Amino acid sequence: MVFTYDTYKYLMSYLLKNDYEPILIGKEKGSVSKKQLFLRHDVDTDYLGVLPLANVERGLGIFSTWYFLPDSSIYNLLCHELGQIIIELDSMGHQVGLHIDASQYESVEQLEADIERIYAFLNVRLPLSKTVSFHKPASWLLNDIVIDGWTNAYEKTYYSNVVYVSDSNRRNFMDEDRLSNAVQQGKSLALLTHPLWWHERPEDFDETFSEACRCLGYDRIHNYLANTARSYAEKGIRGIVR
Ligand SMILES: [Zn+2]
Structure with missing residues (x-):
């Protein structure tokens, strides 16, 4: 597969054609859709690739959840440029959450307390939702961890109860059976992509x-x-x- 915006557009159109309903993580309550599509993006590095990908989604009338690192060594959530990107995402109808490197915490309590502190600090300036995904998650974080007052992208609703597909490590997930089998069987999907891999033209x-x-x-x-x-x-x- 080639990681281009055209490929992404093709994939989204294919899912829409197969009656998938994109739903923001944490906002599915009350939905009766059988084929839910939880679209998620972890912005590990390439914040410049955020809006081009978000625009592809907007062009198709769909929305997704974007997770940003509050402690990235590459970008600063408090700088004007990032603020504008996040405000634009919000105005398009997308949702923005926190991408947390949990390896720095020794317990869920510590993790919880820090997420609240980070949120309280950033939410003054940025339109954040109380949803979190984990950066390079240790296995204990994949085990349906409940964080009070928050929606965690690795809760079973978005992880083990659905077919979970990701482009982590630039995985050629569209060449694998996992995705097409899920579509054929009408199973709900969680799709994680990272803006870094996706570009206007094919790149190696x-x-x-x-x-x-x-x-x-x-x-x-x-x-x-x-x-x-x-x-x-x-x-x-x-x-x-x-
Ligand atoms: Zn990450």
């Missing part, structure tokens, strides 16, 4: 890697320095970093 691993470095790393620093320090503007960061 190496291209995706260098493109991500270019977009998220060197050039951003270069632009910042070039705009704030004349000597960098004259030299260019590529003349410095080798």
Whole structure:
């Protein structure tokens, strides 16, 4: 499979044609739909890929849940650019939640307390929903953990009670039987995708890697320095970093 926006659009159209109903995680209460589709995106790195993918969904009239890391080393949820992306997602009808690296906690209580603290802090500026997904989840987190007042994307409703399909590790999930079998059997689906893998045109691993470095790393620093320090503007960061 190729990870392009056209492929994603094709996949969404295929699911809609097969009577799947996209439902925001945590908002399914009372729904009688037999073929539920829980669309979820974990934004581990490529926040620049968020709106293009969200626009594909909007073009088809569907919505999904986007999870952002509050402690990413690549992006800052409090910066203006991220705020605008999240506000735009919200205005399109998408839902935004927290993507939590739970490896830093020793108990559910600790995890719960920190999620509440992070939410209270960020929710002042950002339209967040009380839903959470885990970054690289340890197996105990997949076991229907209940977090008071929150919807967890690994609760059984969205994980073990449905057919769960993901593009983690750039898995060619569309070439596997799992997805098509689920559709044939009319089973509800949870689909996790990461914006990093999806692009306008097909890219291989190496291209995706260098493109991500270019977009998220060197050039951003270069632009910042070039705009704030004349000597960098004259030299260019590529003349410095080798
Ligand atoms: Zn993640």
